[in-house]
Amino acid sequence: MMPKDKLRQLTGDERLGQERESEYLGAEDIDDGTEPILTISGLWNGMVTLQRGKENKDVLTFAEERVPGIRQVRPLIVNSTNRKTLRKLYGDAKASTLVGKQIQLYIDHNVRDPQDGGKTDGIRIKPYKPRVRPPVPLCTDCGGPIQAWKGRTPEYMRDYTTKNYGVPLCAACAQRRAEAAKQSEAAKTEGEEVTEDASGGDSGELL
Numbered sequence: 001m002m003p004k005d006k007l008r009q010l011t012g013d014e015r016l017g018q019e020r021e022s023e024y025l026g027a028e029d030i031d032d033g034t035e036p037i038l039t040i041s042g043l044w045n046g047m048v049t050l051q052r053g054k055e056n057k058d059v060l061t062f063a064e065e066r067v068p069g070i071r072q073v074r075p076l077i078v079n080s081t082n083r084k085t086l087r088k089l090y091g092d093a094k095a096s097t098l099v100g101k102q103i104q105l106y107i108d109h110n111v112r113d114p115q116d117g118g119k120t121d122g123i124r125i126k127p128y129k130p131r132v133r134p135p136v137p138l139c140t141d142c143g144g145p146i147q148a149w150k151g152r153t154p155e156y157m158r159d160y161t162t163k164n165y166g167v168p169l170c171a172a173c174a175q176r177r178a179e180a181a182k183q184s185e186a187a188k189t190e191g192e193e194v195t196e197d198a199s200g201g202d203s204g205e206l207l
């Protein structure tokens with residue numbers, strides 16, 4: 001039964017805990033099994049309001065507002081484990097070193113809860129630098145993003161079209177170039193019989 005209070009129904013990737021008071025990133029903000037990559041935009045220190053009162057804490061802020069695995073990126077309170085990881089990753093924990101660097105987060109399910117000594121979930125920084133895949137360039141012909149096509153990844157499409165057309169193309173533009181090439185070929189061989197592929201471009205065949 002619905003309560004009488006005015007509630008808003010959560011849908012899609014909205015989640016429990018997303019409207020909680022805390023201004024800081026918590027384990028519940030990170031989708032289980034994901035390891036989001038974030039870019040450090042600032043290092044901060046000060047009195048932070050926690051459930052158990054105010055404490056002096058180090059805080060990281062991030063350039064991203066939303067990344068795969070985190071619906072709303074919030075600042076991260078840095079505990080001693082994560083501070084050590086940051087030092088190991090980048091040599092020291094100076095602002096001049098860390099701002100602009102990327103870190104990858106994951107959820108550790110075996111963090112000791114300081115309140116009751118039990119196990120709880122905690123955000124951890126992966127002990128290696130995130131392997132960032134180079135961004136896929138835009139399509140040379142239409143300027144649009146090169147997207148996955150018939151099970152091929154954008155990276156595959158980039159490599160395939162660059163190899164065959166000399167420039168990175170989206171599937172539609174590669175198709176267009178293939179058609180154009182076919183037509184000019186047909187014009188050259190006018191009079192001769194031209195065999196057309198009846199299945200057109202929909203067969204999943206590469207362009």
Ligand SMILES: [Zn+2]
Binds near residue numbers: 170
């Ligand atoms: Zn295109």
